[in-house]
Amino acid sequence: MRLSELGEFRLIDAIRARTGTAAGVHRGIGDDAAELELPPGHRLLTSTDLLLEDVHFRLDWTSAFDLGRKAVAVNLSDIAAMGGAPRFLYVGLACSGATEVAQLEAFVDGVLTEAAEHGAVLVGGDTCRSPGPWIISVTIEGTAPAGKAVGRDGARPGDAVLVSGTLGDSALALALWQQGLTPEPWLAERHTRPVPRVALGRGLAEAGLATAMIDLSDGIASDLEHILQASGVGAEIRRAAVPLSPPFRARLERQPELFDLALGGGEDYELLCTVPAARVAEALAVGERCGVPLSAVGAITPAGTGLQLRDDAGTVRPLRVRGYDHFCR
Missing domain, CATH: 3.90.650.10 (PurM-like C-terminal domain)
Structure with missing residues (x-):
């Protein structure tokens, strides 16, 4: 089956059915915005990455499952660099209506697998039609105790x-x-x-x-x-x-x-x-x-x-x- 036969809203429903509930998530996929709660004394870390077909990846060199994992992993890496704990994930995807649903399912499998391995949960995103290449946008939110996140500005001579x-x-x-x-x-x-x-x-x-x-x-x-x-x-x-x-x-x-x-x-x-x-x-x-x-x-x-x-x-x-x-x- 192709995405044009399934439709956008059935795709979103299928993804929502697989996300379940998680600590700190009061409202996730299905509302206009996610309603989230942070642990007391923690600050929010946020990072976004774009992946464009034929620039960041080629689907003849990677599987859709691995692509889903990588799309999440590169964002998790930004949270890791700040010393944070990954929490919430948002994924935007644009692709052709001719895309096979099985390929999209494999991509979502990869996204959810990578997120779960590191304690993050998918709470939102967006989908739209692309004239051809896949366009993926991933935003990750993590937390760190106030004053404990590591930046780029603390290196000193002798380190x-x-x-x-x-x-x-x-x-x-x-x-x-x-x-x-x-x-x-x-x-x-x-x-x-x-x-x-x-x-x-x-x-x-x-x-x-x-x-x-x-x-x-x-x-x-x-x-x-x-x-x-x-x-x-x-x-x-x-x-x-x-x-x-x-x-x-x-x-x-x-x-x-x-x-x-x-x-x-x-x-x-x-x-x-x-x-x-x-x-x-x-x-x-x-x-x-x-x-x-x-x-x-x-x-x-x-x-x-x-x-x-x-x-x-x-x-x-x-x-x-x-x-x-x-x-x-």
Whole structure:
């Protein structure tokens, strides 16, 4: 069955039937607006992302289920970067009336699965017809105790720069697809099914370890620069310390230029944080408890030093790799 046969309101009814009730939700899907309640002493964190077919994803490279998961995961990652707890989710979707209902059901399955895994609930959204490509808008709301959310403006000279997981895998998978090649399944999943580091972000925030934090959506070169600008500092990154997966390293040995993907490829959705040097061991222990390795990749330097890369020979140079920019590609 196609969406044009089902209709908008039957689609919404089908989604509403699957959302159920949740703590803090007084009114959800079905009213003009959601009526929600926050825990006492907490503040609201809100983030929105757009995903456009043939810009952010291709339906011949990902399943509708994985697309639903990713659409939510990239928003969850923003809440993780603030050290918050995900709570409420809103999804807007525009697609063609020729879209198969089964494909939409798989997309919704992915949305609800990813949200449930991290304690979020779908409370609203919108649908409309698109002349062709899918357009997805997701807004996530989370909470954090008043004064405990982690921003980008707290990094200080001497702080260590830590990053979770490995970098460049998602960008490498995309590059292989663009060359007409098929990445191995693990590598492909790094692009199609990113894992938001929600528990890690909360753990670092609750322990008071992260002085600044950001999720790596555009690449470490761009995203660390955001912290430097907000905090009024510089940073030095050690090339040898940048965490890379075995599949990435294997290709890097044959193609050294691929290292730029680890610095600026984007869509890693790992967390980068700055931590006082004396507390790095505590932060690494939080990573271990969350099952997510953290790597110390550099240090914050005084204002005016910019973002620099120390290579394997010890030479320091400005890091000029540009991360992802929608309007400058």
